Amino acid sequence: xxxxxxxxxxxxxxxxxxxxxxxxxxxxxxxxxxxxxxxxxxxxxxxxxxxxxxxxxxxxxxxxxxxxxxxxxxxxxxxxxxxxxxxxxxxxxxxxxxxxxxxxxxxxxxxxxxxxxxxxxxxxxxxxxxxxxxxxxxxxxxxxxxxxxxxxxxxxxxxxxxxxxxxxxxxxxxxxxxxxxxxxxxxxxxxxxxxxxxxxxxxxxxxxxxxxxxxxxxxxxxxxxxxxxxxxxxxxxxxxxxxxxxxxxxxxxxxxxxxxxxxxxxxxxxxxxxxxxxxxxxxxxxxxxxxxxxxxxxxxxxxxxxxxxxxxxxxxxxxxxxxxxxxxxxxxxxxxxxxxxxxxxxxxxxxxxxxxxxxxxxxxxxxxxxxxxxxxxxxxxxxxxxxxxxxxxxxxxxx
Amino acid sequence: xxxxxxxxxxxxxxxxxxxxxxxxxxxxxxxxxxxxxxxxxxxxxxxxxxxxxxxxxxxxxxxxxxxxxxxxxxxxxxxxxxxxxxxxxxxxxxxxxxxxxxxxxxxxxxxxxxxxxxxxxxxxxxxxxxxxxxxxxxxxxxxxxxxxxxxxxxxxxxxxxxxxxxxxxxxxxxxxxxxxxxxxxxxxxxxxxxxxxxxxxxxxxxxxxxxxxxxxxxxxxxxxxxxxxxxxxxxxxxxxxxxxxxxxxxxxxxxxxxxxxxxxxxxxxxxxxxxxxxxxxxxxxxxxxxxxxxxxxxxxxxxx
Numbered sequence: 236x237x238x239x240x241x242x243x244x245x246x247x248x249x250x251x252x253x254x255x256x257x258x259x260x261x262x263x264x265x266x267x268x269x270x271x272x273x274x275x276x277x278x279x280x281x282x283x284x285x286x287x288x289x290x291x292x293x294x295x296x297x298x299x300x301x302x303x304x305x306x307x308x309x310x311x312x313x314x315x316x317x318x319x320x321x322x323x324x325x326x327x328x329x330x331x332x333x334x335x336x337x338x339x340x341x342x343x344x345x346x347x348x349x350x351x352x353x354x355x356x357x358x359x360x361x362x363x364x365x366x367x368x369x370x371x372x373x374x375x376x377x378x379x380x381x382x383x384x385x386x387x388x389x390x391x392x393x394x395x396x397x398x399x400x401x402x403x404x405x406x407x408x409x410x411x412x413x414x415x416x417x418x419x420x421x422x423x424x425x426x427x428x429x430x431x432x433x434x435x436x437x438x439x440x441x442x443x444x445x446x447x448x449x450x451x452x453x454x455x456x457x458x459x460x461x462x463x464x465x466x467x468x469x470x471x472x473x474x475x476x477x478x479x480x481x482x483x484x485x486x487x488x489x490x491x492x493x494x495x496x497x498x499x500x501x502x503x504x505x506x507x508x509x510x511x512x513x514x515x516x517x518x519x520x521x522x523x524x525x526x527x528x529x530x531x532x533x534x535x536x537x538x539x540x541x542x543x544x545x546x547x548x549x550x551x552x553x554x555x556x557x558x559x560x561x562x563x564x565x566x567x568x569x570x571x572x573x574x575x576x577x578x579x580x581x582x583x584x585x586x587x588x589x590x591x592x593x594x595x596x597x598x599x600x601x602x603x604x605x606x607x608x609x610x611x612x613x614x615x616x617x618x619x620x621x622x623x624x625x626x627x628x629x630x631x632x633x634x
Numbered sequence: 635x636x637x638x639x640x641x642x643x644x645x646x647x648x649x650x651x652x653x654x655x656x657x658x659x660x661x662x663x664x665x666x667x668x669x670x671x672x673x674x675x676x677x678x679x680x681x682x683x684x685x686x687x688x689x690x691x692x693x694x695x696x697x698x699x700x701x702x703x704x705x706x707x708x709x710x711x712x713x714x715x716x717x718x719x720x721x722x723x724x725x726x727x728x729x730x731x732x733x734x735x736x737x738x739x740x741x742x743x744x745x746x747x748x749x750x751x752x753x754x755x756x757x758x759x760x761x762x763x764x765x766x767x768x769x770x771x772x773x774x775x776x777x778x779x780x781x782x783x784x785x786x787x788x789x790x791x792x793x794x795x796x797x798x799x800x801x802x803x804x805x806x807x808x809x810x811x812x813x814x815x816x817x818x819x820x821x822x823x824x825x826x827x828x829x830x831x832x833x834x835x836x837x838x839x840x841x842x843x844x845x846x847x848x849x850x851x852x853x854x855x856x857x858x859x860x861x862x863x864x865x866x867x868x869x870x871x872x873x874x875x876x877x878x879x880x881x882x883x884x885x886x887x888x889x890x891x892x893x894x895x896x897x898x899x900x901x902x903x904x905x906x907x908x909x910x911x912x913x914x915x916x917x918x919x920x921x922x923x924x925x926x927x928x929x930x931x932x933x934x935x936x937x938x
Contacts, residue, residue, distance in 0.1 A: 330906035337705075357705070428806075482807050482889040489785075489886070496789035498807060623699065623907060626900065631723045633892050 273386050274358035276539045282367045282548055288320040289546035292335045292344040294533070296567040297395075297554075298323040307566050309559040317553075319546035336360065339540035342547040345395055345533050348383035348603040349437055349622070355391050356607075360536040362389045368552045373574045377594045382611060383604050384534040392534035393551045396560070396569040398589065399530040399600045400433065400441065401521040403504035403512075405494065416445045416524050418501060420476055427479050431493060431502030434483035436622065436629040437603055440529050441503065442469040442476075444601060448526045457612035458529065459604040466620045466628070473632045483633070487511070494519055506589055507568025527599030564589070570597075688919070695913035699906065706908060714913035724897070728917050731893040734813055735877035739870045741817040742824040746869065747862070750825050754832035755840070766829070769822050777819065781886045784815045788887055807889035815887050816877050823876070824869035831865030832858070867929050874925060878918045894918055 291298055298321060301308035310321050324341065326332040329350035336344050336359045346354055354360045365371040371393060378384075378394035385391055404413055409426065419430055420442070432438055443458035446468055455465050481499055484490040487508045493499040494508075495517040509521035535551045537544065553559055555572055561579035564571035570591035571577065577586035590596040604611060610619040620628075661668045696710040718724045753765045772780065788794050788811050791801035798804045805811050835858065843853040881895030894917055901911035 334906060477890065480890045485885075492785065492789070496791060497801075498790045626907065627717070627721075630727075630892070630897055630900070631721070633890060634723060634726065 273355045276358065276361045278362040278364040279367065279537075279544050279548060280364065283545045285317050285319045285546045285549060286543040287318060287546070288322060289343065289543045289550050290341045291321060291323045291550065292326050292332055292341045293323055294345055294347075294567075295325045295327075297345050297533075297563055298325075299563075299566060307562070309554075309562045313550070313553045313559075317546065317549045319543070319549055321550065333357070333359070336538060339538065342538050342541040342543045343550055344536050344538070346392070346536050347531050347533050349531075349605050351383045351392065351534055351536065352605040352607065353622075354536060355386055359539055360391055361539045361541070363392055363537055363551070364548075365390050365393070367548050368393060368555070370552055370555045370557075370573060373557070374555060374572050375574060375592075375594070377597055378532060378572050381532070381602070383532065383602060384536075392536035393555050394572040395533040395535055395555065396564055396567070396572050397530060397532040397597065397600075397602065398505055398507075398569045399523055399528045399597070400503050401506060401509065401528060402524050403494065403502060403509055403519050403521040405497065405500040406518045406520050408497070408500045412520070412522075413501070414522070414525055416441070416526050416528075417449070419479075419503070420445055420472060421479070422475050424479050424501075426501050428481045429498065429500040430476075430479045430481060431490065431499040432476065432480055432483050433503045434485040436625040437529075438503070439466075439469050439473065439625050439628065440601065440603070440606075442472045444529060445526060446472060456614075457604075457610075458601050459606050460610040460612040460614070460619045461606070462610070462614070462617040462619055466624070470628050470632060474634075477632055477634060491515065491517075505568070510568060510588075523596065523599060527601065530597070530600035530602050532602045561585075564591075691912050691915060691919075694909050695916055697909040699909055714910050717910070718913055718917070724914070724917075727892060727894060727897060728921075730809070730891070731878055731895075731918070732921060734809070734816065734893060735874045737813045738816045738820060738877040739824075739873045741813070742821050742873045743866055743870065745817075745821060746824040746828050747866075750828035750832055751858075753825075753829050754835075755837070766826075769825050769829075772819075773822055777882065780819060781815060781883050784811070784818070785886050788814075807887050809888070809891050811887040811889070812884045812891055812893075815883050816880060817873075819883065820873040820876050823872035824866075827865045827869040827872075828862060831862055831868075835861045867932070871926070871929070875918075875922055878921060 298310060299307040300310035300314075300321065300323075314320055324335060326335060329347050332344055332346055333350050333353050335341055336354055337357070344354070344360070346360075351360075374394050378397065380388060380390055381394075384394060402413060402416065402418065404418070406412070408429075409418075418424070419432065424430060433441070439461075440458040443455055443461055443465065446453055446465070447455040447458060450468065453465050453468055455461065461469060482493065484493065484499075484502075487505065490499065490502075490504065490508050491511045494512050495515055504521055506521060509519060512519045535554060537547045537551065541547050554563065557573050557575035557579045560571045560573040561576040561581075563569075564576060565580055565582060565585055568589075570586070570589040571580075574592075577591055580586065582588075586592055606620060606622050606625055608618050608621045609615075610617060661671070694706075695714055696712070698707045698709070698711060698713060699705070700707055749769075753762055753769075757765055785807075786792060788804060788807060790806070792804070795801050795804035805814065839857050840853060843857050848856065879895050881893060881899045884891055884893050884896060894914060898911045898914050901907045901914060
């Protein structure tokens with residue numbers, strides 16, 4: 236079993252060396268993870284005339300032209316004003332987005348942090364000339380030039396919105412109210428069989444975040460940069476947790492229903508799920524535990540092979556404009572990225588509910604990032620586990 | 635060409651007029667071409683669409699993926715299979731999947747036998763058509779709707795819990811729920827072959843058996859069973875293979891259970907590791923090959 240995994244790791248290392256990411260793997264120069272550089276791609280120098288259309292890869296709910304719900308439409312006006320017809324392809328997962336962008340048929344993508352680095356280092360997206368995006372100046376500083384949307388201080392996209400992965404519990408069952416992630420990692424939990432967790436390899440980061448605070452001797456500095464020992468500790472923690480789990484959730488309707496019925500009483504959630512469950516009169520509460528949490532932040536990125544770059548830039552500018560950004564944030568259930576959006580939301584409490592302006596809240600949030608072999612926390616003396624290793628481990632954890 | 639046909643002295647010239655007739659005459663004389671024309675389309679389908687996709691599956695199972703850029707590396711290696719064989723979790727999941735498929739098949743057989751027997755032999759002939767329609771009705775509804783309906787039925791305090799006597803007494807979500815829902819979903823695929831088999835069994839045989847003094851049990855063993863076994867095997871191929879490849883039901887009602895289908899799905903969806911998913915997908919292919927060979931050995935396929 237061990238040899239098998241070592242062989243896989245070895246093969247992966249060998250392949251990485253063979254393909255020589257960027258300019259010679261771990262050579263000095265870039266300040267990206269482990270010092271590697273993304274391929275050199277020039278950003279758009281000046282905005283020209285629109286090409287008449289733009290091909291978009293997006294999460295469901297990000298590009299609404301009124302066909303889902305006539306009241307939800309921030310595309311039609313854009314098309315009228317710019318003459319750029321918007322063709323949208325909805326992707327179900329981050330990996331689907333990466334695959335679609337590799338075809339070169341799409342101009343822009345709403346990538347989450349677990350996909351963006353792969354797109355940047357794969358040479359699939361180009362740096363973004365933020366001077367050409369008039370709304371960029373109003374984006375919250377906490378979202379600009381971060382590890383998942385920039386390399387070497389070069390912006391690779393426009394921040395779209397963000398949210399934290401919270402801890403939700405049934406107030407009528409879980410007493411006393413939890414304040415720590417320890418509630419879902421307790422080996423003797425009284426709620427055995429009714430605990431739920433997010434069904435994705437990226438959930439390993441939640442365990443790492445917990446260990447970062449409760450087992451400091453492991454020396455975890457970033458839950459997305461785990462060496463062999465730290466990784467093994469996180470996997471062990473999740474294997475023990477598996478005995479307490481009733482089910483893992485990946486689509487939010489499933490979790491809303493499980494919390495309503497009481498099949499799940501404790502586990503990870505998103506704010507939008509807590510809202511839906513409360514609207515259905517389920518007695519639930521969602522908190523940001525004392526350890527902080529993992530979270531996500533999406534970035535609009537432009538393809539390196541974009542056939543319609545001018546319309547793509549106009550789209551990126553439009554989607555983070557106060558009105559459109561507010562509309563998406565409310566429809567999707569997230570914190571908007573534009574400071575001025577909060578004044579444009581229909582529900583005036585929206586920004587407060589999602590802590591949009593609360594930088595101290597989001598300082599406790601570790602946004603999803605792509606785990607790569609070059610440790611994201613800057614260590615160069617060890618190799619970190621990459622996303623493929625995370626995926627295989629996740630299979631083992633579920634058993 | 636045209637004149638040469640018309641100039642031919644013997645054999646009704648009027649019948650050979652027109653390009654279609656000429657073509658058919660030409661084909662009549664060239665048996666090999668005739669056969670080729672008849673078989674090209676199905677062979678094309680079989681080779682390209684069916685065997686071709688299987689071949690692509692096996693070949694890509696030998697590739698790997700660059701973990702960083704997600705590009706497929708087309709260099710043959712057995713790494714994927716080595717991981718599957720050496721890592722315990724894949725063996726466990728494969729065995730669990732076979733167990734679920736076998737369990738579903740057994741449950742469906744036990745339910746389908748009396749139902750099909752009633753439909754074919756007991757019910758009045760004019761009712762039979764309606765009974766078949768009733769069996770087929772669930773197939774008109776979407777698979778997903780039915781699976782989600784079962785999620786509600788099996789929920790804490792739901793109808794199934796109530797049957798077992800109060801909230802939390804039912805099976806809840808998990809392996810048992812998966813077998814139950816799959817057995818429900820594939821039941822028509824077991825009933826229909828058995829019904830078709832029993833319908834071909836003449837009533838006179840049953841009467842003859844009774845006239846010769848056999849009791850119900852003896853009649854069932856000596857007359858009904860030999861006819862019904864091939865039908866059951868035909869049905870089992872459906873229920874077994876459909877259960878083996880399923881990943882949606884287990885996602886909806888399986889709780890934390892994972893089957894081969896789920897592993898294939900996450901390796902394509904979450905990990906973008908198509909080669910490893912292809913390697914995993916060879917497991918059910920091998921299992922089905924073993925199953926079909928075993929079935930063939932029993933001689934059941936010839937009786938179909």
